[in-house]
Amino acid sequence: MEEQTAIKTTCPYCGVGCGVLAMLDEEGAAQIAGDPQHPANFGRLCSKGAALGETVDLEGRLLHPMVDGERASWEQALDTVAGRLRSIIDQHGPEAVAFYGSGQMLTEDYYVSNKLFKGFIGTPHVDTNSRLCMASAVVGHKRAFGSDTVPGNYADLESADLLIIAGANLAWCHPVLYQRVKAAKAERPDMRVVVIDPRRTDTCEIADLHLPLAPGTDVWLWNGLLSYLAVEGHTDYAFLEAHTEGFGAAIEAARASAPNVPAVAGQCDLPEADVLAFFRWFAATERTVSLYSQGVNQSSTGSDKVSSIINCHLLTGRIGRSGMGPFSITGQPNAMGGREVGGLANQLAAHMDYSAETVDRVRRFWQAPNLVSGPGNKAVDLFQAIERGEIRAVWIMATNPMVSLPDADRMRRALAGCELVVVSEAMACTDTTAVADVLLPAMAWGEKDGTVTNSERRISRQRPFLPPPGEAQPDWWALCKVALRLGFGDGFAYEKPAEIFREHAALSGFENNGSRDFDISALANLHDAGYEAMAPRQWPIRDGRDTGRLFADGGFFTESGKARLIPLTPRPPVNAPDTDYSLVLNTGRVRDHWHTMTRTGKSPRLSAHEVTPFLQMHPDDAARLDLGDGALARVHSHWGEALARVRLDDGQRPGSVFMPMHWNDQYALRGRVDAVVNPVTDPDSGEPEFKHTPVAVSPV
Numbered sequence: 270m271e272e273q274t275a276i277k278t279t280c281p282y283c284g285v286g287c288g289v290l291a292m293l294d295e296e297g298a299a300q301i302a303g304d305p306q307h308p309a310n311f312g313r314l315c316s317k318g319a320a321l322g323e324t325v326d327l328e329g330r331l332l333h334p335m336v337d338g339e340r341a342s343w344e345q346a347l348d349t350v351a352g353r354l355r356s357i358i359d360q361h362g363p364e365a366v367a368f369y370g371s372g373q374m375l376t377e378d379y380y381v382s383n384k385l386f387k388g389f390i391g392t393p394h395v396d397t398n399s400r401l402c403m404a405s406a407v408v409g410h411k412r413a414f415g416s417d418t419v420p421g422n423y424a425d426l427e428s429a430d431l432l433i434i435a436g437a438n439l440a441w442c443h444p445v446l447y448q449r450v451k452a453a454k455a456e457r458p459d460m461r462v463v464v465i466d467p468r469r470t471d472t473c474e475i476a477d478l479h480l481p482l483a484p485g486t487d488v489w490l491w492n493g494l495l496s497y498l499a500v501e502g503h504t505d506y507a508f509l510e511a512h513t514e515g516f517g518a519a520i521e522a523a524r525a526s527a528p529n530v531p532a533v534a535g536q537c538d539l540p541e542a543d544v545l546a547f548f549r550w551f552a553a554t555e556r557t558v559s560l561y562s563q564g565v566n567q568s569s570t571g572s573d574k575v576s577s578i579i580n581c582h583l584l585t586g587r588i589g590r591s592g593m594g595p596f597s598i599t600g601q602p603n604a605m606g607g608r609e610v611g612g613l614a615n616q617l618a619a620h621m622d623y624s625a626e627t628v629d630r631v632r633r634f635w636q637a638p639n640l641v642s643g644p645g646n647k648a649v650d651l652f653q654a655i656e657r658g659e660i661r662a663v664w665i666m667a668t669n670p671m672v673s674l675p676d677a678d679r680m681r682r683a684l685a686g687c688e689l690v691v692v693s694e695a696m697a698c699t700d701t702t703a704v705a706d707v708l709l710p711a712m713a714w715g716e717k718d719g720t721v722t723n724s725e726r727r728i729s730r731q732r733p734f735l736p737p738p739g740e741a742q743p744d745w746w747a748l749c750k751v752a753l754r755l756g757f758g759d760g761f762a763y764e765k766p767a768e769i770f771r772e773h774a775a776l777s778g779f780e781n782n783g784s785r786d787f788d789i790s791a792l793a794n795l796h797d798a799g800y801e802a803m804a805p806r807q808w809p810i811r812d813g814r815d816t817g818r819l820f821a822d823g824g825f826f827t828e829s830g831k832a833r834l835i836p837l838t839p840r841p842p843v844n845a846p847d848t849d850y851s852l853v854l855n856t857g858r859v860r861d862h863w864h865t866m867t868r869t870g871k872s873p874r875l876s877a878h879e880v881t882p883f884l885q886m887h888p889d890d891a892a893r894l895d896l897g898d899g900a901l902a903r904v905h906s907h908w909g910e911a912l913a914r915v916r917l918d919d920g921q922r923p924g925s926v927f928m929p930m931h932w933n934d935q936y937a938l939r940g941r942v943d944a945v946v947n948p949v950t951d952p953d954s955g956e957p958e959f960k961h962t963p964v965a966v967s968p969v
């Protein structure tokens with residue numbers, strides 16, 4: 270592909286955030302290639318990214334607004350949304366209204382939604398499906414660093430001498446990053462990789478050691494490591510004294526719960542020799558990166574799991590330097606951008622938490638008449654508040670929560686009973702559009718224009734190369750039109766995404782915000798042409814320069830400037846298996862599908878990889894239940910049921926089963942696994958326990 274004539278954009282799938290070159294050929298077909306200049310992927314693409322051209326046809330698209338099941342004009346739809354919102358607000362107050370967004374949204378859309386709902390409508394109930402993927406990492410970061418900051422970058426994974434991959438099937442879920450690590454290991458065979466995961470996944474192909482720990486026992490393992498490092502003399506006292514606090518209590522708690530290798534091995538159900546090897550390798554290897562993802566985050570103890578990993582890096586001073594540090598990898602393309610604008614219910618805006626000072630600052634910056642003063646409901650709580658009738662109107666954007674939320678049948682009943690459900694969607698028929706009162710046709714990838722931020726804090730442009738189909742409009746545009754009808758026009762008179770981005774950047778530096786981690790104020794004066802041409806930038810941007818790493822010499826964002834080690838007492842998952850529900854269900858992704866398959870399901874090539882929902886089982890469990898390979902099985906729990914084909918796999922821990930998250934009730938086999946998943950959440954992060962639901966499996 271001619272690089273000069275192609276449009277440079279960014280892949281809409283995972284948090285690696287690969288640069289893509291896109292163009293239309295003479296027949297009008299989309300041609301896709303990796304962008305050799307983009308620092309996330311240097312030209313690589315995985316199967317999903319490479320097949321993007323197969324997913325941009327218009328079949329199934331929502332092409333015009335709908336109101337109460339009837340086609341409507343934009344004027345009618347916007348009037349309906351604004352009128353019904355106004356009526357509900359007048360009768361029940363602004364907190365009867367909520368917004369539920371997505372890590373698929375562009376930062377500009379996110380910014381406008383956060384500003385409208387928190388600042389002008391005056392409801393704190395603004396949350397996002399990013400709650401389901403990385404909220405525990407946010408809590409872990411804030412506890413330790415005083416800010417939601419990923420300290421390092423992708424190059425650190427390549428330059429590490431020891432890479433620990435915890436709770437992440439990198440080979441399938443972040444394939445280009447996996448390819449980079451694999452290439453680095455091929456070049457430096459002494460580089461070691463440890464995979465910590467109850468399942469033996471494709472990522473284990475590059476593992477020198479796989480620790481298939483018992484589900485939910487991560488804090489025991491990492492506490493054990495902290496204890497070992499302290500006892501064996503691997504504490505970096507100079508770093509600890511200068512840059513941290515709380516290490517004494519953290520070590521004490523670790524020693525109380527995980528005093529030695531046999532205790533850890535027993536608790537985690539791992540061979541002692543393997544636990545010892547892991548501890549020794551960590552102790553002996555200064556350049557160590559611990560990468561973690563949903564297997565850590567999606568847990569009722571997800572925040573503690575993240576803290577237990579960060580504790581070990583702080584104790585040894587291994588942070589912020591080349592090839593070392595804890596590293597959270599996000600699932601979605603713009604989970605990070607959502608965090609930047611404050612798109613989580615417990616954030617205000619621009620990485621600011623709620624305080625009298627920040628609320629006053631944002632109120633003045635936005636000239637916001639109704640700015641909220643404290644946090645709102647997190648995702649699962651938000652839908653449960655809809656069920657109770659406390660929230661009577663919700664605007665859902667770029668996500669399909671009726672498939673992706675835990676206890677999904679109950680969530681569907683709750684949403685069906687909600688007074689006003691507005692859904693901004695690119696696709697006409699999803700499980701969520703089925704219960705909408707108003708449908709607003711959204712632009713899809715290839716049509717949208719804005720920015721996204723990947724897992725290494727790198728902001729990239731998503732640029733359009735296709736015309737918007739039918740009457741599809743940008744999400745920020747629809748939000749602004751409703752704001753205008755609600756009487757808030759002055760704050761939402763944007764005409765293009767560049768204007769929104771400039772305001773977002775200005776807020777990040779407003780009144781010395783530069784002292785915090787998220788600072789892109791250097792981009793606040795970017796003119797339109799500069800925004801159009803903007804190359805990837807890595808925040809914080811200080812003195813005009815991007816920041817690749819933070820915290821090598823302290824400089825944490827806590828009040829004291831010191832990082833905090835957190836004392837942790839491990840807790841088991843909330844719902845334990847019993848005689849009726851004796852297996853533990855783990856859910857996750859497959860290689861070639863994305864979320865609820867509204868886009869990847871269009872590609873025959875991608876769909877061919879996994880055709881039906883499957884239930885991965887250890888052969889011993891299957892034999893006990895009289896299930897053969899390929900048998901149709903019913904998976905059920907206290908909360909619901911789904912169907913799947915049994916797949917025998919001795920990489921599965923006995924007693925644990927795995928089922929992918931992508932299928933829904935529109936497919937022939939009702940493989941909507943989140944109907945089965947328990948709605949338990951982490952008390953601090955609100956992230957659901959997708960990795961641990963007691964289930965029973967029976968032949969159909």
Ligand code: SF4
Nearest residue numbers: 280282283287315318
């Ligand atoms: Fe897209 Fe992720 Fe694949 Fe990169 S690794 S091409 S961002 S899905």
